[in-house]
Amino acid sequence: MLLLSALAGIAVVFALGVLLSKDNFYSALYMAATLVFVATVYAFFNLQPVFVLILFVFVGAIGIVTVALAATYRSDPERQVSRLWAVPVAITAFFVSIAIATYCYSALNLQPVSSSAIEFELMNFIPLTEYMLIVVFLISLMVLLLLSVLKMSVGGRS
Amino acid sequence: MVAMDIISVSIIYVAAFAILLIGYLAAISSKDVIRLLISLEMMFGAIFMALIPLFSVAHLANTAFGIALVTIFASSGELLILICAITILDRQKKDIHTSAITIGGDEL
Numbered sequence: 001m002l003l004l005s006a007l008a009g010i011a012v013v014f015a016l017g018v019l020l021s022k023d024n025f026y027s028a029l030y031m032a033a034t035l036v037f038v039a040t041v042y043a044f045f046n047l048q049p050v051f052v053l054i055l056f057v058f059v060g061a062i063g064i065v066t067v068a069l070a071a072t073y074r075s076d077p078e079r080q081v082s083r084l085w086a087v088p089v090a091i092t093a094f095f096v097s098i099a100i101a102t103y104c105y106s107a108l109n110l111q112p113v114s115s116s117a118i119e120f121e122l123m124n125f126i127p128l129t130e131y132m133l134i135v136v137f138l139i140s141l142m143v144l145l146l147l148s149v150l151k152m153s154v155g156g157r158s
Numbered sequence: 159m160v161a162m163d164i165i166s167v168s169i170i171y172v173a174a175f176a177i178l179l180i181g182y183l184a185a186i187s188s189k190d191v192i193r194l195l196i197s198l199e200m201m202f203g204a205i206f207m208a209l210i211p212l213f214s215v216a217h218l219a220n221t222a223f224g225i226a227l228v229t230i231f232a233s234s235g236e237l238l239i240l241i242c243a244i245t246i247l248d249r250q251k252k253d254i255h256t257s258a259i260t261i262g263g264d265e266l
Binding site for chain 1: 162165166168169172173176177180181183184187188190192194195196199200202204205206207210213223224226227228231232233234235236237238239241244245248254
Protein backbone atom coordinates (compact mmCIF):
# COMPACT_ATOMS: atom_id res chain seq x y z
CA MET A 1 0.00 0.00 0.00
CA LEU A 2 2.74 2.43 1.00
CA LEU A 3 4.89 1.49 -1.98
CA LEU A 4 1.94 1.90 -4.36
CA SER A 5 1.16 5.32 -2.86
CA ALA A 6 4.82 6.32 -3.23
CA LEU A 7 4.95 5.21 -6.87
CA ALA A 8 1.70 6.98 -7.75
CA GLY A 9 2.77 10.08 -5.81
CA ILE A 10 6.14 10.25 -7.57
CA ALA A 11 4.36 9.91 -10.93
CA VAL A 12 2.08 12.84 -10.05
CA VAL A 13 5.05 14.93 -8.83
CA PHE A 14 6.90 14.33 -12.11
CA ALA A 15 3.70 15.25 -13.98
CA LEU A 16 3.62 18.51 -12.02
CA GLY A 17 7.21 19.06 -13.15
CA VAL A 18 6.00 18.91 -16.76
CA LEU A 19 3.45 21.62 -16.03
CA LEU A 20 5.76 23.89 -14.05
CA SER A 21 8.92 23.62 -16.14
CA LYS A 22 9.25 26.30 -18.82
CA ASP A 23 11.93 24.44 -20.77
CA ASN A 24 10.48 21.90 -23.21
CA PHE A 25 13.51 19.64 -22.83
CA TYR A 26 13.05 19.25 -19.09
CA SER A 27 9.30 18.90 -19.57
CA ALA A 28 9.93 15.98 -21.95
CA LEU A 29 12.30 14.40 -19.44
CA TYR A 30 9.73 14.76 -16.65
CA MET A 31 7.10 13.27 -18.96
CA ALA A 32 9.32 10.26 -19.67
CA ALA A 33 9.87 9.81 -15.91
CA THR A 34 6.11 10.00 -15.31
CA LEU A 35 5.49 7.26 -17.87
CA VAL A 36 8.24 5.12 -16.36
CA PHE A 37 6.54 5.33 -12.96
CA VAL A 38 3.15 4.57 -14.52
CA ALA A 39 4.75 1.46 -16.04
CA THR A 40 6.31 0.63 -12.66
CA VAL A 41 2.82 0.48 -11.12
CA TYR A 42 2.09 -2.30 -13.65
CA ALA A 43 5.26 -4.09 -12.53
CA PHE A 44 4.14 -3.62 -8.90
CA PHE A 45 1.06 -5.73 -9.68
CA ASN A 46 3.18 -8.35 -11.48
CA LEU A 47 1.91 -7.36 -14.94
CA GLN A 48 5.34 -7.54 -16.55
CA PRO A 49 4.20 -7.89 -20.19
CA VAL A 50 2.38 -4.54 -20.07
CA PHE A 51 5.31 -3.00 -18.16
CA VAL A 52 7.72 -4.07 -20.90
CA LEU A 53 5.38 -2.87 -23.65
CA ILE A 54 4.92 0.58 -22.12
CA LEU A 55 8.60 0.93 -21.35
CA PHE A 56 9.88 -0.24 -24.74
CA VAL A 57 7.22 1.09 -27.11
CA PHE A 58 5.84 4.16 -25.38
CA VAL A 59 8.80 5.44 -23.37
CA GLY A 60 11.63 3.85 -25.34
CA ALA A 61 10.44 4.82 -28.81
CA ILE A 62 7.91 7.66 -28.64
CA GLY A 63 9.24 9.22 -25.43
CA ILE A 64 12.82 9.34 -26.68
CA VAL A 65 11.71 10.87 -30.00
CA THR A 66 9.80 13.51 -28.03
CA VAL A 67 12.83 14.26 -25.86
CA ALA A 68 14.99 14.55 -28.98
CA LEU A 69 12.42 16.82 -30.63
CA ALA A 70 12.20 18.99 -27.51
CA ALA A 71 15.98 19.20 -27.38
CA THR A 72 16.07 20.25 -31.04
CA TYR A 73 13.43 22.97 -30.70
CA ARG A 74 14.77 24.15 -27.37
CA SER A 75 14.64 27.76 -26.29
CA ASP A 76 16.59 29.08 -23.33
CA PRO A 77 14.12 30.27 -20.68
CA GLU A 78 15.11 32.83 -18.09
CA ARG A 79 16.39 31.16 -14.94
CA GLN A 80 14.00 31.83 -12.07
CA VAL A 81 15.79 29.88 -9.32
CA SER A 82 19.30 30.50 -8.04
CA ARG A 83 21.88 27.75 -8.61
CA LEU A 84 22.61 27.79 -4.87
CA TRP A 85 19.33 25.96 -4.27
CA ALA A 86 20.99 22.88 -5.78
CA VAL A 87 22.98 22.34 -2.55
CA PRO A 88 20.02 21.96 -0.12
CA VAL A 89 18.11 20.00 -2.77
CA ALA A 90 21.01 17.53 -3.13
CA ILE A 91 21.36 17.15 0.65
CA THR A 92 17.61 16.58 1.07
CA ALA A 93 17.53 14.07 -1.79
CA PHE A 94 20.47 12.20 -0.22
CA PHE A 95 18.78 11.88 3.17
CA VAL A 96 15.40 10.97 1.65
CA SER A 97 17.01 8.24 -0.48
CA ILE A 98 18.90 6.89 2.55
CA ALA A 99 15.64 6.85 4.56
CA ILE A 100 13.72 5.05 1.79
CA ALA A 101 16.50 2.49 1.29
CA THR A 102 16.73 1.82 5.03
CA TYR A 103 12.97 1.40 5.25
CA CYS A 104 12.87 -1.00 2.32
CA TYR A 105 15.68 -3.24 3.54
CA SER A 106 14.88 -3.29 7.25
CA ALA A 107 11.14 -2.80 7.83
CA LEU A 108 9.82 -4.60 4.76
CA ASN A 109 12.78 -7.03 4.56
CA LEU A 110 12.56 -7.15 0.77
CA GLN A 111 14.44 -9.86 -1.08
CA PRO A 112 15.94 -9.26 -4.51
CA VAL A 113 13.68 -10.66 -7.22
CA SER A 114 15.19 -13.52 -9.18
CA SER A 115 14.50 -13.90 -12.86
CA SER A 116 12.69 -17.17 -12.28
CA ALA A 117 10.08 -15.38 -10.13
CA ILE A 118 8.72 -13.51 -13.14
CA GLU A 119 5.95 -15.54 -14.72
CA PHE A 120 4.22 -14.52 -17.90
CA GLU A 121 0.72 -15.67 -17.09
CA LEU A 122 -0.91 -13.79 -19.95
CA MET A 123 0.95 -15.47 -22.79
CA ASN A 124 -2.04 -17.21 -24.36
CA PHE A 125 -4.52 -14.48 -23.69
CA ILE A 126 -6.57 -14.93 -26.86
CA PRO A 127 -7.04 -17.70 -29.46
CA LEU A 128 -4.79 -17.78 -32.52
CA THR A 129 -7.47 -16.56 -34.97
CA GLU A 130 -8.29 -13.50 -32.89
CA TYR A 131 -4.59 -12.89 -32.40
CA MET A 132 -4.10 -12.88 -36.17
CA LEU A 133 -7.08 -10.52 -36.49
CA ILE A 134 -5.43 -8.10 -34.06
CA VAL A 135 -2.14 -8.33 -35.95
CA VAL A 136 -3.94 -7.57 -39.24
CA PHE A 137 -5.75 -4.70 -37.53
CA LEU A 138 -2.51 -3.22 -36.24
CA ILE A 139 -0.79 -3.58 -39.62
CA SER A 140 -3.78 -1.88 -41.31
CA LEU A 141 -3.60 0.89 -38.73
CA MET A 142 0.09 1.45 -39.39
CA VAL A 143 -0.48 1.51 -43.17
CA LEU A 144 -3.26 4.08 -42.75
CA LEU A 145 -1.05 6.20 -40.51
CA LEU A 146 1.82 6.08 -43.00
CA LEU A 147 -0.55 6.99 -45.82
CA SER A 148 -1.77 10.02 -43.88
CA VAL A 149 1.84 11.09 -43.29
CA LEU A 150 2.52 10.69 -47.01
CA LYS A 151 -0.54 12.79 -47.82
CA MET A 152 0.57 15.49 -45.39
CA SER A 153 4.07 15.68 -46.81
CA VAL A 154 2.87 15.63 -50.46
CA GLY A 155 0.21 18.24 -49.67
CA GLY A 156 2.80 20.41 -47.96
CA ARG A 157 5.14 20.22 -50.95
CA SER A 158 2.46 21.19 -53.46
CA MET B 159 -5.39 -11.60 -12.40
CA VAL B 160 -4.03 -9.32 -9.70
CA ALA B 161 -5.43 -8.97 -6.18
CA MET B 162 -6.42 -5.38 -5.51
CA ASP B 163 -8.34 -3.84 -2.62
CA ILE B 164 -10.52 -0.76 -2.83
CA ILE B 165 -7.85 1.54 -1.39
CA SER B 166 -5.34 0.51 -4.06
CA VAL B 167 -7.95 1.07 -6.75
CA SER B 168 -8.71 4.49 -5.27
CA ILE B 169 -5.01 5.44 -5.21
CA ILE B 170 -4.62 4.41 -8.85
CA TYR B 171 -7.71 6.29 -10.00
CA VAL B 172 -6.79 9.45 -8.06
CA ALA B 173 -3.26 9.42 -9.49
CA ALA B 174 -4.58 8.76 -13.01
CA PHE B 175 -7.08 11.61 -12.69
CA ALA B 176 -4.38 13.96 -11.35
CA ILE B 177 -2.02 13.13 -14.25
CA LEU B 178 -4.88 13.54 -16.74
CA LEU B 179 -5.80 16.93 -15.24
CA ILE B 180 -2.16 18.06 -15.35
CA GLY B 181 -2.03 16.92 -18.98
CA TYR B 182 -5.13 19.00 -19.78
CA LEU B 183 -3.68 22.04 -18.02
CA ALA B 184 -0.39 21.65 -19.90
CA ALA B 185 -2.29 21.36 -23.19
CA ILE B 186 -4.35 24.48 -22.47
CA SER B 187 -1.33 26.52 -21.42
CA SER B 188 0.95 25.29 -24.23
CA LYS B 189 2.36 27.92 -26.54
CA ASP B 190 4.14 25.56 -28.92
CA VAL B 191 3.28 22.19 -30.42
CA ILE B 192 6.14 20.38 -28.67
CA ARG B 193 4.52 21.03 -25.30
CA LEU B 194 1.21 19.95 -26.81
CA LEU B 195 2.83 16.65 -27.80
CA ILE B 196 4.23 16.22 -24.29
CA SER B 197 0.82 16.91 -22.71
CA LEU B 198 -0.83 14.36 -25.03
CA GLU B 199 1.67 11.70 -23.97
CA MET B 200 0.89 12.55 -20.34
CA MET B 201 -2.81 12.02 -21.04
CA PHE B 202 -2.10 8.63 -22.59
CA GLY B 203 -0.01 7.77 -19.52
CA ALA B 204 -3.01 8.59 -17.33
CA ILE B 205 -5.18 6.31 -19.48
CA PHE B 206 -2.68 3.47 -19.10
CA MET B 207 -2.79 3.94 -15.34
CA ALA B 208 -6.60 3.90 -15.30
CA LEU B 209 -6.52 0.52 -17.09
CA ILE B 210 -4.79 -1.23 -14.18
CA PRO B 211 -7.96 -2.00 -12.10
CA LEU B 212 -9.39 -3.88 -15.12
CA PHE B 213 -6.75 -6.56 -14.53
CA SER B 214 -8.18 -7.26 -11.06
CA VAL B 215 -11.47 -8.60 -12.47
CA ALA B 216 -11.04 -12.34 -13.09
CA HIS B 217 -12.96 -12.68 -16.36
CA LEU B 218 -11.65 -9.35 -17.72
CA ALA B 219 -7.91 -9.90 -17.25
CA ASN B 220 -7.28 -11.20 -20.77
CA THR B 221 -9.54 -8.54 -22.29
CA ALA B 222 -7.69 -5.88 -20.30
CA PHE B 223 -4.39 -7.12 -21.69
CA GLY B 224 -5.81 -6.95 -25.22
CA ILE B 225 -7.12 -3.42 -24.59
CA ALA B 226 -3.74 -2.34 -23.18
CA LEU B 227 -1.94 -3.85 -26.19
CA VAL B 228 -4.14 -2.08 -28.74
CA THR B 229 -4.09 1.19 -26.76
CA ILE B 230 -0.30 1.24 -26.55
CA PHE B 231 0.19 0.69 -30.28
CA ALA B 232 -2.68 2.95 -31.38
CA SER B 233 -1.55 5.84 -29.16
CA SER B 234 2.04 5.38 -30.29
CA GLY B 235 0.87 5.59 -33.91
CA GLU B 236 -1.12 8.75 -33.18
CA LEU B 237 1.86 10.38 -31.52
CA LEU B 238 4.11 9.43 -34.44
CA ILE B 239 1.66 11.17 -36.75
CA LEU B 240 1.74 14.25 -34.53
CA ILE B 241 5.55 14.24 -34.59
CA CYS B 242 5.46 14.10 -38.40
CA ALA B 243 2.91 16.93 -38.41
CA ILE B 244 5.22 19.04 -36.22
CA THR B 245 8.16 18.59 -38.59
CA ILE B 246 5.94 19.41 -41.58
CA LEU B 247 4.56 22.48 -39.78
CA ASP B 248 8.10 23.65 -39.10
CA ARG B 249 9.05 23.11 -42.73
CA GLN B 250 6.06 25.05 -44.01
CA LYS B 251 5.72 27.88 -41.50
CA LYS B 252 9.24 28.01 -40.02
CA ASP B 253 7.48 28.25 -36.68
CA ILE B 254 6.20 25.72 -34.14
CA HIS B 255 4.11 28.05 -31.99
CA THR B 256 0.41 27.29 -31.77
CA SER B 257 -0.31 30.87 -32.83
CA ALA B 258 1.10 29.96 -36.27
CA ILE B 259 -1.82 27.54 -36.77
CA THR B 260 -4.70 29.68 -37.93
CA ILE B 261 -7.17 27.16 -39.35
CA GLY B 262 -8.00 23.48 -38.90
CA GLY B 263 -9.62 20.77 -41.01
CA ASP B 264 -8.91 19.67 -44.55
CA GLU B 265 -10.39 19.99 -48.05
CA LEU B 266 -11.71 16.92 -49.84
